[in-house]
Amino acid sequence: MNKILLVIQREYLTRVQKKSFWIASLLGPILITAIYAIPIWLAMQDKEVKRIEILDESGLFQAKDLVDKEVEFKLVNKPAAELKASFSKEGFVAFVHLPKNIVSDSKELKIYSEKNLSLPLKSSIERVIEKKVRATLMQQAGIASEVYEKTQVEINSETISVSSTGDETSSSSGGAMILAGVMGMLLYITLLLYGSQVMAGVIEEKSSRIIEVIISSIKPYQLMLGKILGVGMVGLTQFLLWIVLTIGLTQVASTFYGSSPIQQRVEQVKKADPEVAKTMEASPMDEVTKVIESTNIPLVLGGFLFYFLFGYLLYSSLFAAIGSAVESTAEAQQFTFIVMLPIILAFIMAQFTMQDPDSTMAFWASMIPFTSPINMMVRLPYGVPMWELATSMVLLVLGFLGCSWISARIYRVGILMYGKKITVKEMAKWLFYKG
Amino acid sequence: MILSIQNVVKRYADHTALAGVSLEIPKGQIFGLLGPNGAGKTSLIRIVNQITAPDEGQVIFDGEVLHPKHVEQIGYLPEERGLYKKMKVGDQLMYLAQLKGLSKAEAQSRLKDWFIRLDIKDWWYKQVDDLSKGMQQKTQFIATVVHEPKLLILDEPFSGFDPINANMLKDEILGLKERGTSILFSTHRMESVEELCDSIALINQAKVVLTGEKEEVRNRFKKDEYAVKFSGELTNSSAFEVVSIDAEQHSAVIKLAKSNGTNQAISALIKQVDLFEFKEVIPSFNDIFIQVVEETK
Numbered sequence: 246m247n248k249i250l251l252v253i254q255r256e257y258l259t260r261v262q263k264k265s266f267w268i269a270s271l272l273g274p275i276l277i278t279a280i281y282a283i284p285i286w287l288a289m290q291d292k293e294v295k296r297i298e299i300l301d302e303s304g305l306f307q308a309k310d311l312v313d314k315e316v317e318f319k320l321v322n323k324p325a326a327e328l329k330a331s332f333s334k335e336g337f338v339a340f341v342h343l344p345k346n347i348v349s350d351s352k353e354l355k356i357y358s359e360k361n362l363s364l365p366l367k368s369s370i371e372r373v374i375e376k377k378v379r380a381t382l383m384q385q386a387g388i389a390s391e392v393y394e395k396t397q398v399e400i401n402s403e404t405i406s407v408s409s410t411g412d413e414t415s416s417s418s419g420g421a422m423i424l425a426g427v428m429g430m431l432l433y434i435t436l437l438l439y440g441s442q443v444m445a446g447v448i449e450e451k452s453s454r455i456i457e458v459i460i461s462s463i464k465p466y467q468l469m470l471g472k473i474l475g476v477g478m479v480g481l482t483q484f485l486l487w488i489v490l491t492i493g494l495t496q497v498a499s500t501f502y503g504s505s506p507i508q509q510r511v512e513q514v515k516k517a518d519p520e521v522a523k524t525m526e527a528s529p530m531d532e533v534t535k536v537i538e539s540t541n542i543p544l545v546l547g548g549f550l551f552y553f554l555f556g557y558l559l560y561s562s563l564f565a566a567i568g569s570a571v572e573s574t575a576e577a578q579q580f581t582f583i584v585m586l587p588i589i590l591a592f593i594m595a596q597f598t599m600q601d602p603d604s605t606m607a608f609w610a611s612m613i614p615f616t617s618p619i620n621m622m623v624r625l626p627y628g629v630p631m632w633e634l635a636t637s638m639v640l641l642v643l644g645f646l647g648c649s650w651i652s653a654r655i656y657r658v659g660i661l662m663y664g665k666k667i668t669v670k671e672m673a674k675w676l677f678y679k680g
Numbered sequence: 681m682i683l684s685i686q687n688v689v690k691r692y693a694d695h696t697a698l699a700g701v702s703l704e705i706p707k708g709q710i711f712g713l714l715g716p717n718g719a720g721k722t723s724l725i726r727i728v729n730q731i732t733a734p735d736e737g738q739v740i741f742d743g744e745v746l747h748p749k750h751v752e753q754i755g756y757l758p759e760e761r762g763l764y765k766k767m768k769v770g771d772q773l774m775y776l777a778q779l780k781g782l783s784k785a786e787a788q789s790r791l792k793d794w795f796i797r798l799d800i801k802d803w804w805y806k807q808v809d810d811l812s813k814g815m816q817q818k819t820q821f822i823a824t825v826v827h828e829p830k831l832l833i834l835d836e837p838f839s840g841f842d843p844i845n846a847n848m849l850k851d852e853i854l855g856l857k858e859r860g861t862s863i864l865f866s867t868h869r870m871e872s873v874e875e876l877c878d879s880i881a882l883i884n885q886a887k888v889v890l891t892g893e894k895e896e897v898r899n900r901f902k903k904d905e906y907a908v909k910f911s912g913e914l915t916n917s918s919a920f921e922v923v924s925i926d927a928e929q930h931s932a933v934i935k936l937a938k939s940n941g942t943n944q945a946i947s948a949l950i951k952q953v954d955l956f957e958f959k960e961v962i963p964s965f966n967d968i969f970i971q972v973v974e975e976t977k
Contacts, residue, residue, distance in 0.1 A: 454762030
């Protein structure tokens with residue numbers, strides 16, 4: 246036991262003392278913060294208003310119909326051929342040609358631009374024209390414009406989850422999906438990252454030929470276990486650093502955001518007009534708050550740690566077995582695919598689980614030990630029956646024990662095998678070697 | 681006996697590495713384990729080190745059946761030896777010493793002694809990557825002996841050593857023997873056997889084919905042959921037979937007609953030639969090795 250601790254200590258310290266560990270630990274939160282902060286920063290920049298020329302042959306449009314917050318329209322009355330040649334020289338992004346019979350046949354609408362038109366701009370133009378055409382059609386059908394205006398409602402639902410005891414909590418489907426996606430992604434990356442670190446460590450010991458000295462002091466399975474646990478602790482340390490640094494950095498970023506002119510203006514508008522303030526509440530930040538309120542944070546966090554730990558233990562023991570059978574990272578490639586396949590499969594399944602967390606596929610994906618870490622983490626924010634969670638956890642632990650037994654048997658033979666091309670069939674034989 | 685190997689069998693999927701090997705290795709000696717490549721030496725050493733277990737038979741270490749606790753009383757320098765390249769020499773040796781059961785403080789003080797002894801005081805903070813091969817070999821040797829094992833197992837210890845380091849290693853090995861360490865020394869270099877070993881065992885094709893005390897083994901392979909120097913004409917006689925002759929050098933090897941018949945041979949010789957030199961041919965371990973391996977093929 247004492248010796249396993251020594252191995253854990255060495256594995257942990259040699260990795261934590263490396264520069265690359267600290268670079269990854271610092272860059273991670275900066276990247277996460279950047280992903281969160283850059284859209285806000287971009288939103289703070291004044292958007293450039295795009296200018297569009299419109300030639301309206303139908304005579305339907307007046308200047309007041311052509312209002313959009315991102316696009317400035319200018320009605321012109323010149324021959325189409327002349328406009329085609331001149332619009333870009335006069336600083337217009339595009340030139341829109343509305344045909345005479347736009348109301349009856351909208352297919353004739355043509356937009357000319359120098360560069361490819363961006364999709365949002367195209368839909369902005371179409372939206373403005375659509376609105377007017379629809380209103381005209383309504384009028385022709387005898388529906389008064391006031392009636393039409395009244396029918397333009399937008400529905401925003403509030404989702405509420407009700408527990409069996411009747412407790413109601415405001416839930417957030419969008420937020421749960423984001424949380425699920427982040428969890429799944431994080432597990433996927435870390436399983437691959439730390440699993441291959443274990444493999445590289447085993448290959449290093451074998452190729453540098455220190456292995457025989459080490460296993461004359463401790464049993465191979467002790468060395469394997471110590472290595473896996475040591476690297477796992479490096480992973481947990483990195484998570485901890487990421488969490489602490491991300492929280493720190495987002496605090497800094499949000500103080501900056503809070504004191505920005507935009508935020509001040511938003512506050513002013515809220516004070517002046519409570520109605521506007523209400524709609525402004527539905528901002529992304531609000532969604533985040535809602536997720537935090539509606540999810541069982543200790544359960545999700547505990548679940549994440551559990552599924553990271555056992556998922557990692559299961560996969561890294563397989564990675565260790567592969568590392569033991571080969572002599573170089575290049576040679577390992579053909580075998581790593583076998584182990585990576587279930588991780589990739591689990592990640593693909595997770596995309597479907599996210600869409601429908603209660604489907605039969607999602608159920609089985611979150612039960613089978615190879616796919617359950619990622620898929621159960623994706624299901625967890627949506628709420629999972631306790632018995633399913635418990636079964637999945639027990640199965641994962643059993644899966645880990647089975648895999649580590651197999652791996653340990655391959656490992657003890659593999660680490661002493663040199664100068665031989667190993668096949669999967671060969672590795673299967675090692676399982677039955679004695680002592 | 682420090683080590684008593686009793687009828688050990690080790691089979692792998694496609695071959696038998698050890699087919700009932702029995703050996704007695706006395707305390708305080710340097711015991712040479714000889715044999716051609718693939719004879720089963722490394723398999724036997726791995727069993728003694730408890731890296732693998734025998735399929736049959738057992739090993740008695742210092743009066744007790746071999747047990748995991750014994751790894752702390754054995755030092756092992758494998759033929760394929762290496763170090764963690766990205767670790768500092770001091771850290772690495774501390775790690776290896778502690779794995780052999782030394783406490784942190786003990787490991788530190790003993791290592792410091794060794795660093796002074798081998799005159800490598802300023803290596804402690806050097807990374808292994810920056811060491812020359814000879815320096816790495818010194819480091820590996822310290823790792824093998826720092827826990828003061830009762831039994832030292834050296835597998836081809838001189839391979840890759842330059843003459844200076846080989847000499848240092850030889851002195852250290854003899855020093856350890858003097859302080860009571862038993863040494864199991866595996867090699868196929870016969871000159872180091874002649875120089876260092878007290879007893880030997882020769883393994884070929886998974887079996888012990890020859891074992892015994894060095895001089896006794898040598899005597900067993902004497903063929904009653906004598907090297908002679910002379911002037912004159914040498915021919916066969918009733919007392920001896922000429923095995924080979926070099927007329928230019930005036931030397932020859934003769935084989936006596938019967939053992940202990942040296943006096944008869946000499947009197948027969950001086951009748952034929954002027955005799956300058958008469959010396960027994962003592963077989964080298966190289967010859968013994970080749971002869972036995974050929975015979976047991």
